[in-house]
Amino acid sequence: MSGFREVLLKTETREYPIYVGRGIINYLPKFMDGFKNSRKCAVITNKVVNSLYGEFVEELLSSSGYVVHVVEVPDGEECKTLRVVERVYDELVDLRFDRYSTVVALGGGSVGDLSGFIAATYMRGINYVQVPTTLLAQVDASIGGKAAINLPKGKNLVGVFYHPQLVLVDVDFLKTHDVRDFRSGLAEVVKYGVIMDREFFNYLVENRSKLLDVSSDELTYAILKCCQLKAMVVGEDEFDRKGIRAILNYGHTVGHAVEAYSNFTLRHGEAVAIGMCYEAKISAALKLAEESVVDTVCSVLSGLGLPTHIPVDVNTTKLVELMRRDKKSVGGKIAMVLLRDIGNSFLVSDVPEEVVVEVVRGW
């Protein structure tokens, strides 16, 4: 085999490979042969991805001796409900899935979340493989074992840490990726440079026009680098309890609030791009970082066609209230990942509200 790179994710409880390359979906059966499985698998996917790749993946696996069943679930967050979970459990029971059967998550972050949750809980845990097809899922959501579903009262309220047997990142899937979603995913790529790797950040700045070309080697390299950085962070703080994994939430306190405020008309990455700019500005307002850091973060994001500012007509009180509901928040305080510099970030669990308000109102 050639043409792919392997990143090893090693935690206290697990060790598994992340394969990154182009056209490597063809190796899926071979990779799956590497772990104990009963050659029975369910490919969980949504309508769009199914219409593009479902038949191909089904044929690929069945021609390698796997008994394959494609399970189509609703698009986006709509699939992350207890109702869908129950329906898929039912299908697995009917298919006589056993402890060594495998769930293949073929799709973006939502399909990955649902599939991980099902694999973790069906018969107390069966095999699963992540095959992310969106940029956001390739660089973040598919890696690190977080899987959650929504309740009517909130997003990701019920979940588990459960790692896949392997992650297969085929960059060629991005050739059919919606352009707005692709750009939105680039915000998370930039995030890695800003929070922990200045050299990578500089690489992104220098190559930003090439990153917009889904066929470029620069994009493949950037995705590989993000997978390596995420594997490193998860390896050090698997269960998100040491404040290390939390830095991956840079831009997300303001970002999630703006995303919810926009009633999800903004893409996640667009909201995170805005959040990254504001959280840089809050870092500067608190004299933790130089003002030039703010300009640097904003200019690379706007150069990638991403938004950098909160729309003028937002209600600051409502936005701050949404920030307080962030999962990092303890005791009603505003928690946020702030910057000392490009490549140097840390979690602050009590950001002064007046500074947040001043920056959101006045910038």
Ligand code: GLY
């Ligand atoms: N997406 C953030 C994390 O995996 O911790």
